Amino acid sequence: MAKIKDVAEAAGFSISTVSRVLNNDPNLTVPQETREKIYMVAERLNYRKKTVKQMVKNIAFLYWLTDKEELEDVYFKSMRLEIEKLAEAANVELTTYKISNGIEAIPENIEGFLAVGTFSDKELAHLRSITSNGVFLDTTPDPYHFDSVRPDLVQITKKAIDYHMERGHKSIGFIGGTYHNPNTDEEDMDLREETFRSYMQEKGLLHDEYVFSRRGFSVDNGYHIMTNAIEKLGDQLPTAFFIAADPIAVGCLQALNEKGIAIPNRVSVISINNISVAKYVSPPLTTFHIDTREICKNALILLLERIQEKRKYVKTLYLGSELIVRKSTNEIAY
Numbered sequence: 001m002a003k004i005k006d007v008a009e010a011a012g013f014s015i016s017t018v019s020r021v022l023n024n025d026p027n028l029t030v031p032q033e034t035r036e037k038i039y040m041v042a043e044r045l046n047y048r049k050k051t052v053k054q055m056v057k058n059i060a061f062l063y064w065l066t067d068k069e070e071l072e073d074v075y076f077k078s079m080r081l082e083i084e085k086l087a088e089a090a091n092v093e094l095t096t097y098k099i100s101n102g103i104e105a106i107p108e109n110i111e112g113f114l115a116v117g118t119f120s121d122k123e124l125a126h127l128r129s130i131t132s133n134g135v136f137l138d139t140t141p142d143p144y145h146f147d148s149v150r151p152d153l154v155q156i157t158k159k160a161i162d163y164h165m166e167r168g169h170k171s172i173g174f175i176g177g178t179y180h181n182p183n184t185d186e187e188d189m190d191l192r193e194e195t196f197r198s199y200m201q202e203k204g205l206l207h208d209e210y211v212f213s214r215r216g217f218s219v220d221n222g223y224h225i226m227t228n229a230i231e232k233l234g235d236q237l238p239t240a241f242f243i244a245a246d247p248i249a250v251g252c253l254q255a256l257n258e259k260g261i262a263i264p265n266r267v268s269v270i271s272i273n274n275i276s277v278a279k280y281v282s283p284p285l286t287t288f289h290i291d292t293r294e295i296c297k298n299a300l301i302l303l304l305e306r307i308q309e310k311r312k313y314v315k316t317l318y319l320g321s322e323l324i325v326r327k328s329t330n331e332i333a334y
Helices: 004-011 015-022 032-044 067-072 074-089 121-130 153-166 191-203 219-236 246-258 292-308
Strands: 056-064 092-098 112-117 134-137 147-151 172-176 178-181 186-189 211-213 240-243 268-273 286-289 316-319 322-324
Touching (some): 004 032, 056 074, 056 292, 074 292, 153 172, 153 268, 153 286, 172 219, 292 316
Parallel strands (some): 147 316
Antiparallel strands (some): 286 322
């Protein structure tokens, strides 16, 4: 196995310098080119290959959600925890900034950023002014300047509709939240609803009265919307629903159970995220599994590419999903 002396000789630097670089000595000041050459040689010679990791400093984690939003949707909390864990394992120095801090709180000397949440055009312009190294998770707000990693919600929505249709359902409804537009401070149609409407229209099965949305992706919101749907539609309630997120779906199941509407014999339900509680609700929820670890891992890889490999072109990565079939769906009974 190669030793520090071997790396030093091959790289053309002193043993002391090589040792301090490989051990991430914070008091050592050497050009970035020197560090990169030493790490390249260390990797080539297989010097402690599994433990040699260059520290990446001054990375901002922009967590642009309120405490209430995180509390209502554990999807984002799991993403935050995963990012923090992966950054530590990759020797990335991460500093978290929240929406309450404001965009001006982000230092101008950051090496790059990872971002979760919704950003205004003004905030995006500010980010462009301080760095070109940034990755957004779950959204693609600036595809011409920054990378992004997100689940393929368009394909998920189409797969959900196809799954219901393959089981005989033609009366299919949608329940979801809205997208809060930070530029207008208004509620816009979410991508899942947009796709649902266009795909159902293409199939000749769209009924506007079966589509319900309201701001928020919480359990309470799902309960409120489904209760309203039941009261409004009565016996004309669709035989199946595609629901935009698991927390909303949990509230929908509560409302259906309270009203004595059998799931799945009267109403089949499919959702998205596969949060931990999905398998324990009544009935256990059929849902698309979104792998938050894969989203976070790939976001970190893309960021390190931009910083360490000096990649200039922008990447947008869409991740697939797996449908976890449980007891909230079945074939329609005629």
